[in-house]
Amino acid sequence: MQTLNVDLGDRSYPIHIGPALLDRDDLIRPHITGRQVMIVTNDTVAPLYRQQLETTLARIEGLEVITLILPDGEAYKNLQHLERIWTGLLEARFSRTATLIALGGGVIGDMTGFAAATYQRGIPFIQIPTTLLSQVDSSVGGKTGVNHPLGKNMIGAFHQPQLVLADTDTLSTLPQRELSAGMAEVIKYGLLGDLEFLSWLEAHMEALMARDATLLTEAILQSCACKARLVAEDEREGGVRALLNLGHTFGHAIETEMGYGCWLHGEAVGSGMYLATVASQRMGWLDQADVLRVATLLERAHLPTHPPENMTPKAFLKHMAVDKKNIDGHLRLVLLKPLGQAVLTTAMPQAELEQMLTTECQSGQALS
Ligand SMILES: NC(=O)c1ccc[n+]([C@@H]2O[C@H](COP(=O)([O-])OP(=O)(O)OC[C@H]3O[C@@H](n4cnc5c(N)ncnc54)[C@H](O)[C@@H]3O)[C@@H](O)[C@H]2O)c1
Numbered sequence: 020m021q022t023l024n025v026d027l028g029d030r031s032y033p034i035h036i037g038p039a040l041l042d043r044d045d046l047i048r049p050h051i052t053g054r055q056v057m058i059v060t061n062d063t064v065a066p067l068y069r070q071q072l073e074t075t076l077a078r079i080e081g082l083e084v085i086t087l088i089l090p091d092g093e094a095y096k097n098l099q100h101l102e103r104i105w106t107g108l109l110e111a112r113f114s115r116t117a118t119l120i121a122l123g124g125g126v127i128g129d130m131t132g133f134a135a136a137t138y139q140r141g142i143p144f145i146q147i148p149t150t151l152l153s154q155v156d157s158s159v160g161g162k163t164g165v166n167h168p169l170g171k172n173m174i175g176a177f178h179q180p181q182l183v184l185a186d187t188d189t190l191s192t193l194p195q196r197e198l199s200a201g202m203a204e205v206i207k208y209g210l211l212g213d214l215e216f217l218s219w220l221e222a223h224m225e226a227l228m229a230r231d232a233t234l235l236t237e238a239i240l241q242s243c244a245c246k247a248r249l250v251a252e253d254e255r256e257g258g259v260r261a262l263l264n265l266g267h268t269f270g271h272a273i274e275t276e277m278g279y280g281c282w283l284h285g286e287a288v289g290s291g292m293y294l295a296t297v298a299s300q301r302m303g304w305l306d307q308a309d310v311l312r313v314a315t316l317l318e319r320a321h322l323p324t325h326p327p328e329n330m331t332p333k334a335f336l337k338h339m340a341v342d343k344k345n346i347d348g349h350l351r352l353v354l355l356k357p358l359g360q361a362v363l364t365t366a367m368p369q370a371e372l373e374q375m376l377t378t379e380c381q382s383g384q385a386l387s
């Protein structure tokens with residue numbers, strides 16, 4: 020097992036990464052203060068890992084453990100389904116000392132975190148991420164929330180977990196498409212701030228996609244280390260944390276326009292990172308070889324590069340106009356200047372952006 024720390028003063032917490040962690044009551048016990056625990060999971064993950072976690076929690080004396088199972092999918096990451104968690108907590112008469120445990124991917128993690136942020140004005144929660152994406156990204160950093168039909172993650176709160184427990188054994192049951200989606204966020208860390216990590220990914224992409232356990236653990240560790248550093252520096256995205264949004268301005272537009280769950284978050288971010296790369300080239304900050312390098316790596320991870328075939332520039336611009344990074348109506352993009360170094364910028368002229376989107380939408384991509 021490897022352990023990292025997210026340094027946030029009295030809200031600091033450990034990230035444990037390794038095999039068989041779902042069995043480790045010794046790692047969970049110190050982070051549960053009260054006697055009541057609700058596991059929140061979904062109908063795909065519950066049959067796989069619910070019993071193992073419940074058995075582990077049963078070894079902690081005097082705990083009342085209940086499990087709430089939500090329907091699986093990004094389409095259910097909304098207020099209506101969040102209410103089921105609040106109602107479940109109230110029906111079980113859970114108090115402010117209760118702890119929530121998110122067992123699942125980023126959808127479950129974001130929703131459980133937001134329920135914890137809001138139930139009785141805030142209770143503790145633990146992240147047990149079971150997808151590659153949630154192990155490298157969503158379980159760390161305290162961004163919690165739900166989608167709105169008009170925008171991705173538009174309703175939410177910053178609320179840090181007490182603990183992140185990333186059991187790498189759970190990745191063995193993950194569908195290959197979900198592994199690719201998670202790999203998009205892994206590639207993001209290389210592109211935004213670590214050229215050496217990018218080269219390492221280029222050296223090992225096929226082995227990573229074949230789930231080499233040692234390499235996957237290293238990728239998770241490097242990703243969490245990068246995210247933990249940026250979150251510790253800028254918890255509430257006043258500045259440098261926004262770099263973690265590389266590819267997301269375009270990606271969120273794709274997810275919202277296509278309907279949540281049509282393109283996976285990681286797929287939309289893959290295409291979004293390609294578009295950010297092309298935009299950076301148009302700004303003169305990257306050259307054609309860089310664009311090819313990024314596209315090749317995304318393709319080796321079986322990720323899309325071009326936007327969906329029925330996505331229009333108009334749709335992109337409509338959704339990008341409500342991006343959370345915008346200030347006073349001005350679009351701010353995360354671009355690359357140069358490769359391996361992200362910048363948050365308002366420098367791209369609107370006409371240039373529109374021209375680029377028009378060109379890129381002409382070579383729209385269907386998912387295989
Ligand atoms: N809070 C953040 O900082 C942050 C960061 C990145 C992404 N996100 C959010 O995370 C979500 C995407 O997360 P995701 O990619 O984990 O998607 P997800 O939660 O939908 O999980 C993907 C799929 O894998 C299934 N699954 C989960 N674990 C499994 C396992 N071990 N074996 C088999 N199947 C398993 C799930 O049921 C689901 O069908 C998006 O909503 C995105 O906005 C949040």
Ligand SMILES: O=C(O)C(=O)C[C@@H](O)[C@H](O)[C@H](O)COP(=O)(O)O
Nearest residue numbers: 156160162171172260263264267343
């Ligand atoms: O943690 C962050 O900060 C990120 O931007 C990580 C992203 O991968 C993630 O998708 C996040 O949920 C996006 O946040 P949002 O504020 O743009 O909704």
Ligand SMILES: [Zn+2]
Nearest residue numbers: 204267284288
């Ligand atoms: Zn993301």
